[in-house]
Amino acid sequence: MAAESKKVLYGLYNDEEDLKGAIKTANAAHLNIMDVFTPFPVHGLDPILGLKESRLHILGFIYGATGALFGFLAMTWIFTTDWPILFGGKPYWSVPAFIPITFEMTVLFSAWGMTITFYTICGMWPGVKAKTLDNRITDDKFCIAFDVTDAPDSDVKNLQGFFTNTGASEVNVKAL
Amino acid sequence: MSQPVAPVRHILIEGNKSYHNITEDLCTPTEKAPSREWIIAFSIASALLGLYIFAIIWTVWKGIGSWNLNRTINWGWDITNFVWWIGIGHAGTLISAILLLFRQRWRTGVNRAAEAMTIFAVICAGQFPIFHMGRVWLAFFIFPFPNTRGPLWVNFNSPLLWDVFAISTYFSVSLLFWYTGLVPDLATVRDRASGLRRKMYEIFSFGWTGSAKHWQRHEALSLVLAGISTPLVLSVHTIVSFDFATSVVPGWHTTIFPPYFVAGAIFSGFAMVQTLMVITRKVLKLEQYITINHIESMNKVIVLTGTIVGVAYLTELFISWYSGYIYEQFAFYNRVFGIYWWSYFGMMFCNVVSPQLFWSRKIRRSIWWTFFLSIIVNIGMWFERFVIIATTLARDFLPSSWSYYSPTWVEISIFAGTIGLFFVLYMIFTRVAPVVAIAEIKAILKVAGDQYIGPNASQGHAHKQDEATKKEA
Numbered sequence: 001m002a003a004e005s006k007k008v009l010y011g012l013y014n015d016e017e018d019l020k021g022a023i024k025t026a027n028a029a030h031l032n033i034m035d036v037f038t039p040f041p042v043h044g045l046d047p048i049l050g051l052k053e054s055r056l057h058i059l060g061f062i063y064g065a066t067g068a069l070f071g072f073l074a075m076t077w078i079f080t081t082d083w084p085i086l087f088g089g090k091p092y093w094s095v096p097a098f099i100p101i102t103f104e105m106t107v108l109f110s111a112w113g114m115t116i117t118f119y120t121i122c123g124m125w126p127g128v129k130a131k132t133l134d135n136r137i138t139d140d141k142f143c144i145a146f147d148v149t150d151a152p153d154s155d156v157k158n159l160q161g162f163f164t165n166t167g168a169s170e171v172n173v174k175a176l
Numbered sequence: 177m178s179q180p181v182a183p184v185r186h187i188l189i190e191g192n193k194s195y196h197n198i199t200e201d202l203c204t205p206t207e208k209a210p211s212r213e214w215i216i217a218f219s220i221a222s223a224l225l226g227l228y229i230f231a232i233i234w235t236v237w238k239g240i241g242s243w244n245l246n247r248t249i250n251w252g253w254d255i256t257n258f259v260w261w262i263g264i265g266h267a268g269t270l271i272s273a274i275l276l277l278f279r280q281r282w283r284t285g286v287n288r289a290a291e292a293m294t295i296f297a298v299i300c301a302g303q304f305p306i307f308h309m310g311r312v313w314l315a316f317f318i319f320p321f322p323n324t325r326g327p328l329w330v331n332f333n334s335p336l337l338w339d340v341f342a343i344s345t346y347f348s349v350s351l352l353f354w355y356t357g358l359v360p361d362l363a364t365v366r367d368r369a370s371g372l373r374r375k376m377y378e379i380f381s382f383g384w385t386g387s388a389k390h391w392q393r394h395e396a397l398s399l400v401l402a403g404i405s406t407p408l409v410l411s412v413h414t415i416v417s418f419d420f421a422t423s424v425v426p427g428w429h430t431t432i433f434p435p436y437f438v439a440g441a442i443f444s445g446f447a448m449v450q451t452l453m454v455i456t457r458k459v460l461k462l463e464q465y466i467t468i469n470h471i472e473s474m475n476k477v478i479v480l481t482g483t484i485v486g487v488a489y490l491t492e493l494f495i496s497w498y499s500g501y502i503y504e505q506f507a508f509y510n511r512v513f514g515i516y517w518w519s520y521f522g523m524m525f526c527n528v529v530s531p532q533l534f535w536s537r538k539i540r541r542s543i544w545w546t547f548f549l550s551i552i553v554n555i556g557m558w559f560e561r562f563v564i565i566a567t568t569l570a571r572d573f574l575p576s577s578w579s580y581y582s583p584t585w586v587e588i589s590i591f592a593g594t595i596g597l598f599f600v601l602y603m604i605f606t607r608v609a610p611v612v613a614i615a616e617i618k619a620i621l622k623v624a625g626d627q628y629i630g631p632n633a634s635q636g637h638a639h640k641q642d643e644a645t646k647k648e649a
């Protein structure tokens with residue numbers, strides 16, 4: 001629990017272009033950015049932040065394949081082994097008729113699996129208290145945050161200087 | 177990092193907005209006390225919902241005999257309404273998924289409301305097959321689950337069961353897609369609120385912070401959900417059409433049904449989006465976000481899909497004649513000139529003739545024409561389903577069992593009641609959540625807002641300009 005209380009120094013920018021410029025400056029100065037918060041997905045942010053592409057879509061494929069297999073095999077087992085019923089003289093294992101449900105199960109598993117994974121890895125669930133630095137981040141401010149829990153004063157000064165130089169409109173410290 | 181922009185560009189966000197203006201404009205409707213118009217409209221919708229509840233209790237208490245279905249016509253208004261609502265429920269996912277994949281920016285202004293409409297329309301659609309089952313307390317028998325009756329399983333070869341899977345999947349996936357898109361905007365509302373209101377939105381926004389990594393995942397998730405929702409939305413109405421197409425009833429047993437149903441669904445769905453958007457943009461003062469350009473784009477989709485539907489009607493007639501099969505020929509002759517001729521002509525006029533007016537740019541860009549024609553199209557699409565279902569069943573193979581069908585007050589009340597249900601849900605939605613996707617609008621502001629002044633013109637953004645003018649002064 002002690003790890004939860006972090007001291008965070010953050011600066012707010014008014015425009016995403018300022019934000020991107022500031023991140024580039026920070027990278028050049030080897031400053032260790034904790035996180036960046038924006039009101040909307042800013043394009044071109046991932047490469048300069050060094051974020052790797054999300055692997056969520058790979059999981060989506062795996063969940064979908066699981067759903068397809070589950071649907072198809074369940075119908076196969078039910079109609080050939082557990083309780084075979086003859087419908088209009090057609091084969092017990094009537095594969096073409098299984099296609100629609102197999103497809104729906106693919107989509108169902110993929111969508112639910114990915115969504116649940118998304119919320120889990122982001123640590124988001126109903127009732128989770130948002131660790132927001134500033135209420136305006138979901139409105140019109142673009143935020144760069146540094147973890148300064150154990151940072152000496154000289155580093156903090158340095159970071160404050162960085163914010164001033166890159167055109168941050170506000171600089172604050174907050175415990176998360 | 178500016179994206180390529182066509183030289184001829186529709187302005188999608190008018191009024192020289194800043195990011196903060198967007199937040200203000202789109203959040204305020206959820207923060208103010210409801211207007212008088214809203215209260216009046218909500219009372220009417222609630223009254224209809226009350227009628228619905230009464231008619232449903234009546235149906236369950238008295239049994240399906242309180243409807244006018246008979247031995248020959250065992251599908252009447254119920255299934256007509258079901259298919260009608262499901263069709264309406266197609267536009268939302270089409271707008272949000274297919275138009276996302278096609279990178280159509282105008283979808284951003286209308287996708288949130290259209291998706292909400294989809295979900296509410298599917299809820300309304302679901303009522304009909306559920307209560308048509310008769311013993312509704314056994315409705316869960318439609319799902320395959322290990323049970324003590326054998327276990328006795330459902331028939332996986334039946335298109336009616338495919339429908340159960342298609343619609344429940346469609347409903348739940350649309351819900352996930354819609355809500356996941358809504359979470360960042362609910363966080364925006366949360367961060368503007370205080371007290372109990374803030375606590376509520378804290379729960380519903382799942383602790384969203386707007387971290388860069390979360391946004392990246394959010395975008396990845398939205399894109400894949402769009403990708404899988406696209407075949408899903410096409411599959412749903414295809415499977416609904418299988419309810420008819422896999423039967424051996426002349427007039428139903430046609431291979432054209434899947435594409436024709438899908439085109440009809442998009443057609444009626446867009447018409448309902450227009451009906452709602454024209455009112456919503458006016459009442460919530462969103463004219464700068466849902467512009468005439470948006471309305472025109474949707475009218476183009478309407479004229480396209482309306483024409484596809486028209487071609488399908490004519491193809492059906494041609495094929496039945498060309499088949500040389502007298503039962504098929506009779507089914508279509510009866511459809512056009514039989515006892516329900518009026519519904520066939522109603523359908524032809526509303527679905528095929530009336531949307532052609534949208535070839536005129538003036539009509540396409542007129543609010544009143546759009547509203548009027550969207551209602552006409554919805555009436556036409558209701559007629560289409562009635563034509564397919566009731567006229568076909570009224571004249572089956574045995575002339576001795578031919579009959580006529582008209583609904584009882586119970587059936588009419590249930591239909592009118594689902595309209596109440598739909599509007600109650602939609603109107604609550606406009607009060608609790610932003611009707612236009614805030615984050616998505618902000619993301620396209622610089623490429624589609626009217627302060628955009630040329631390639632790479634990110635510096636032309638509103639408050640930048642303000643600062644510049646201040647300096648000059």
